[in-house]
Amino acid sequence: AQTVTQSQPEMSVQEAETVTLSCTYDTSESNYYLFWYKQPPSRQMILVIRQEAYKQQNATENRFSVNFQKAAKSFSLKISDSQLGDTAMYFCAFMEYGNKLVFGAGTILRVKS
Amino acid sequence: DTEVTQTPKHLVMGMTNKKSLKCEQHMGHRAMYWYKQKAKKPPELMFVYSYEKLSINESVPSRFSPECPNSSLLNLHLHALQPEDSALYLCASSSFGQGNTEAFFGQGTRLTVV
Numbered sequence: 621a622q623t624v625t626q627s628q629p630e631m632s633v634q635e636a637e638t639v640t641l642s643c644t645y646d647t648s649e650s651n652y653y654l655f656w657y658k659q660p661p662s663r664q665m666i667l668v669i670r671q672e673a674y675k676q677q678n679a680t681e682n683r684f685s686v687n688f689q690k691a692a693k694s695f696s697l698k699i700s701d702s703q704l705g706d707t708a709m710y711f712c713a714f715m716e717y718g719n720k721l722v723f724g725a726g727t728i729l730r731v732k733s
Numbered sequence: 734d735t736e737v738t739q740t741p742k743h744l745v746m747g748m749t750n751k752k753s754l755k756c757e758q759h760m761g762h763r764a765m766y767w768y769k770q771k772a773k774k775p776p777e778l779m780f781v782y783s784y785e786k787l788s789i790n791e792s793v794p795s796r797f798s799p800e801c802p803n804s805s806l807l808n809l810h811l812h813a814l815q816p817e818d819s820a821l822y823l824c825a826s827s828s829f830g831q832g833n834t835e836a837f838f839g840q841g842t843r844l845t846v847v
Binding site for chain 2: 725
């Protein structure tokens with residue numbers, strides 16, 4: 621069974637600085653998808669960014685970018701120019717054939733002013 | 734439109750009640766999901782429907798009964814729940830296998846069992 625590991629339970633960053641959240645996963649498949657979700661205190665699960673495993677180019681969405689290392693099974697999220705509204709729980713998630721979307725334990729990110 | 738709509742937003746029910754949670758999406762996604770989430774924990778997968786057929790049941794107790802009436806709707810029927818079933822119930826849909834894979838969530842139903 622696939623697993624997703626987020627080794628940082630909590631992180632904090634100063635406003636306007638850059639922070640990187642780590643995620644590793646385990647799978648024997650070659651085709652799969654990776655996601656980062658943000659869950660603020662409202663508990664709405666918001667899709668931040670996604671990456672297809674067959675694409676070598678790292679995904680970017682405005683201030684959010686990923687470092688996808690397929691051989692190392694690593695998928696980290698970089699948030700640039702951190703804003704107070706980025707404070708949330710961040711989940712790394714994995715999906716492969718069969719539609720099963722599996723989540724890591726999450727990282728609580730606090731942005732400080 | 735990337736919206737998944739869940740109703741109700743909040744639900745309080747007794748242990749002998751029967752209630753239903755509803756979920757709707759109009760993005761043409763053919764996979765829909767129910768997750769249960771406790772505070773400060775990741776969502777736990779309960780059920781997956783793929784092309785309106787139940788494809789994954791993660792050994793969920795029979796007091797939870799899913800239903801997928803059509804490709805846009807997903808229900809979760811609740812009966813004889815326990816207080817430990819109190820949680821946020823999230824619905825999601827995805828376009829896995831349809832080209833550009835994405836997965837979106839509804840805002841959830843906060844369920845309290847008394």
